[in-house]
Amino acid sequence: xxxxxxxxxxxQDTAELLTxxxxxxxxxxxxxxxxxxARTLIDTIRPPSLILLDMVIPYVSGFELLRVIRRHPDxxxxxxxxxxxxxxxxxxxxxxxxxxxxxxxKQKGSAGLLQAVKRFLPATPPQDQIVAxxxxxxxxxxxxxxxxxxxxxQRKERAA
Amino acid sequence: xxxxxxxxxxxxxxxxxxxxxGEEPMEYTQPKEIGAEGEVLVHIDASFEPLIPKFLTNRKNxxxxxxxxxxxxxxxxxxxxxxxxxxxxGSYGFDRITDMAAxxxxxxxxxxxxxxxxxxxxxxxxxxxxxxxxx
Numbered sequence: 001x002x003x004x005x006x007x008x009x010x011x012q013d014t015a016e017l018l019t020x021x022x023x024x025x026x027x028x029x030x031x032x033x034x035x036x037x038a039r040t041l042i043d044t045i046r047p048p049s050l051i052l053l054d055m056v057i058p059y060v061s062g063f064e065l066l067r068v069i070r071r072h073p074d075x076x077x078x079x080x081x082x083x084x085x086x087x088x089x090x091x092x093x094x095x096x097x098x099x100x101x102x103x104x105x106k107q108k109g110s111a112g113l114l115q116a117v118k119r120f121l122p123a124t125p126p127q128d129q130i131v132a133x134x135x136x137x138x139x140x141x142x143x144x145x146x147x148x149x150x151x152x153x154q155r156k157e158r159a160a
Numbered sequence: 161x162x163x164x165x166x167x168x169x170x171x172x173x174x175x176x177x178x179x180x181x182g183e184e185p186m187e188y189t190q191p192k193e194i195g196a197e198g199e200v201l202v203h204i205d206a207s208f209e210p211l212i213p214k215f216l217t218n219r220k221n222x223x224x225x226x227x228x229x230x231x232x233x234x235x236x237x238x239x240x241x242x243x244x245x246x247x248x249x250g251s252y253g254f255d256r257i258t259d260m261a262a263x264x265x266x267x268x269x270x271x272x273x274x275x276x277x278x279x280x281x282x283x284x285x286x287x288x289x290x291x292x293x294x295x
Contacts, residue, residue, distance in 0.1 A: 011244045013215045014251045017208065024207060056243065085247030085258075106250035107258060113251075 003121055004028040004048040008038045008065065009083065010057045014106070018052060021110050022117065035060025042068060047075040050121055052113070053100075055084040055091065063098065070099040079120040083113070199291040204253060206294040215252055216287060219245055223284045226264065230276055238276060239268035256286060 005027045009015040012033070019029045030048060032038035036059045051069065055062035062082060069075045079101040084091065087105045095103050102116050204212060222241050229237035242265035249257030260283045267275035 011248050013211065013218055014248045016211055017215075017251055020208065020211065054247075083247075085243055085250065106247040107255070108250070109253050110251055 002026055002028045003050075004030060005117065005121075006030045006032065006038075006041065006048040006051045008032045008035075008052065008057060008062070009054045010034050011054075014054075017110055018113070021114060025114065025118075027117075027121070034058040035062075035065055038065055039068065042072060042075055047078045049078075050117060051078055051080045052117070053080050053082050055082055055086070055095070063094065066095065066098050066100060081113070081116050081120070198289050200256075200286065200289045201291050201293050202254060203293045203295050208252070209292075209294050212252075212292050215248070216290065216292075219248070219257060220284065220287050223280055223287065226276070227280055230273060230280070233271075233273065235268045235271050235273075239265055242268060254290075257283075260286065 003026075005022050007015055007018050007022070007029055009018060009031070010033050015031055015033065019031060022029050027049075030041065030045075032041055035057050038053075038057075039060055042065075053062050053065060057065075060068075062084075066080060066082070069078065069080060080099070081102045081104055082095045082100040083104055083106060085106045087107070092103050101120060104113050104116050106113075222245055226238045226241050229235075229241070242261045245261035246258050246265055249255065249261060260279060264276055264279050264283065267273075267279070
């Protein structure tokens with residue numbers, strides 16, 4: 001089983017680039033397109049090996065999610081790389097102060113991001129990183145959006 | 161774990177740990193060549209080729225969105241779209257797009273319609289002239 005990275009990114013092209021980049025390196029990718037989807041994942045799955053968290057996302061900001069994750073009993077130790085289109089120094093310092101493991105500006109390009117990812121992920125993928133939703137018999141998938149996951153659950157509930 | 165800051169090149173003097181800042185790879189090289197008929201050549205990693213046409217189409221559509229928003233003085237929409245374009249451009253290695261979008265975003269923050277009116281056509285023109293070279 002490969003190492004899983006949760007990408008929280010609302011800009012679709014950027015999310016696709018990150019997914020392609022990470023999958024090319026052998027990582028499994030979960031994608032949340034906004035803060036609500038990320039909250040749902042945090043509440044329903046086991047923590048991934050790493051989180052890439054965009055600062056500016058709809059509904060729940062990156063800072064708010066950062067605080068939620070750092071208070072979560074299961075997720076609090078998960079490395080978080082904050083992503084931002086800005087290099088506004090107060091935001092950088094606040095992110096690091098509130099528990100971000102690293103801060104990467106998108107101007108670094110995906111190569112810079114990949115450097116950071118490889119720094120924080122273990123060399124050998126852990127065997128206990130289960131990305132399937134708790135209670136689901138379905139095998140973990142390499143790339144699952146929250147929307148698809150929720151839709152699948154709703155179909156199961158209707159069928160039950 | 162000690163937090164790591166990977167900031168942009170211009171902010172390296174503020175960086176608390178620069179060990180992760182390495183040499184810029186070829187796939188993110190700035191366009192330095194002018195192709196035929198004013199084309200701007202941008203070198204991109206070939207593995208990203210399937211993503212590039214949609215990326216460029218979406219950026220062109222965003223220019224249209226910002227133009228329409230500007231007609232109603234909807235600076236908030238202009239700001240949000242420009243911010244997204246700024247990040248996407250940087251992620252893909254289209255640094256010029258990022259630079260131009262950043263100017264538009266900043267102008268939108270201050271309600272500077274004249275700057276936006278001046279720069280959006282330039283951004284649109286630049287997008288039209290991009291020729292991607294996959295390596």
